[in-house]
């Protein structure tokens with residue numbers, strides 16, 4: 001891992017999907033709370049290193065580390081901070097309870113400036129530190145205004161709140177939630193999809209190119225949500241001004257992928273793929289495919305099991321439409337994200 005590990009820069013088409021023979025992808029930037037990368041920036045001079053994120057995911061992305069509390073000038077070591085409810089403002093205050101100092105305005109200014117700067121860096125996602133009054137994404141403790149009583153668990157960190165407001169479509173996830181294999185796969189899938197989308201629109205394109213891009217993403221979208229509104233938009237793309245089309249497509253694409261996938265949705269996609277084998281495989285091979293899908297539906301097999309068999313048939317039958325689907329290779333296989341039942 002490096003924080004600017006561009007070892008995966010490549011001359012090939014940046015919008016292309018990852019394939020089994022070409023698992024390297026062009027440089028992809030992820031923002032991250034610096035302590036999760038192992039930087040000693042916490043209030044006590046410690047860190048909260050996540051080795052999977054730094055070492056495994058870090059082999060495929062370029063991290064942009066951010067520590068809001070250090071960058072706002074609080075130094076190290078520093079007093080611990082907390083969120084405190086305030087009646088006159090929906091945004092809780094960011095305070096240091098021991099000294100009674102209030103850092104809300106400084107953090108608000110910093111977070112807005114930093115979010116603007118980050119939006120110019122082509123980030124494809126952001127990993128934030130859970131529970132932090134600055135970086136947490138959800139369920140952060142908010143203490144009562146009076147200073148007594150138990151905290152509620154409904155806050156958002158003061159930096160992350162502004163980041164989410166400035167970049168509402170950016171995939172953001174907490175380090176803690178990324179230990180759940182399903183949430184991890186969903187997040188990383190969105191990050192790589194966002195990267196393909198950005199790469200596509202970064203180059204000259206025509207409506208017909210967008211149709212081809214959309215065709216490649218169709219099964220992946222199907223695994224998350226109803227892809228028909230996007231299909232309708234693409235079908236009408238020749239009559240929509242390009243800037244408007246890009247914005248509308250990007251919004252629907254990212255909103256669609258933000259809906260969590262699950263076993264039922266993946267099973268639908270697998271059945272859809274199996275439909276292409278109907279007149280092309282013998283009875284024995286078709287039965288084997290259906291047994292693998294049933295095993296996955298019953299949570300006896302990981303998703304990678306039926307997919308591996310299907311990829312084999314897709315390749316040997318030369319089913320080009322399926323071979324090009326990002327669903328088959330949505331992220332580098334070395335991340336082993338589809339190995340959970």
Ligand code: SF4
Nearest residue numbers: 034035067129132135
């Ligand atoms: S949680 Fe955020 S503010 Fe706190 S040390 Fe980590 S990066 Fe800095």
